Amino acid sequence: MTTPTWLAELTGTAEVLHAADRAGTAAWRDGPDDHTVPPLALRLGTLGTAFAEHAHGLTSRRRRTVLVLLEDVLREGAEYDVNAVATGFFEALLNAWDRGFDLHALWADVGPRSRAYCRAWNDFTGVRTPAWMREPATGGERCECAGE
Numbered sequence: 001m002t003t004p005t006w007l008a009e010l011t012g013t014a015e016v017l018h019a020a021d022r023a024g025t026a027a028w029r030d031g032p033d034d035h036t037v038p039p040l041a042l043r044l045g046t047l048g049t050a051f052a053e054h055a056h057g058l059t060s061r062r063r064r065t066v067l068v069l070l071e072d073v074l075r076e077g078a079e080y081d082v083n084a085v086a087t088g089f090f091e092a093l094l095n096a097w098d099r100g101f102d103l104h105a106l107w108a109d110v111g112p113r114s115r116a117y118c119r120a121w122n123d124f125t126g127v128r129t130p131a132w133m134r135e136p137a138t139g140g141e142r143c144e145c146a147g148e
Contacts, residue, residue: 044088052096071111
């Protein structure tokens, strides 16, 4: 499977995401002559974990850019990409939230499809969805944030 073009845009938003993807891909390979890449959902799981670990160190614009890009994929992407974003990135983000990551702090930037998936995943896994996760989405749209 070829790597989607939007993945390069995603990993290009922050060095921590680029480094996490490089490390995950290197760990997947059997040696220097192996040029295979992990399945997209696995790569996005790695990126979701890295995002949660480093979100506090990213500017709000970078965090928003990541979340808007993923919302775009959920809204307009191919089924394979949509499933990879949902089961890879957002499930990793929710797992981090279960372990103490402050998802509430960036929830305003999470788009409507991303929010819907997170709530559906909570329902599926039996996790109580807090009131702040049920608030209407105001984020998820591309912005031109000057000066950030």
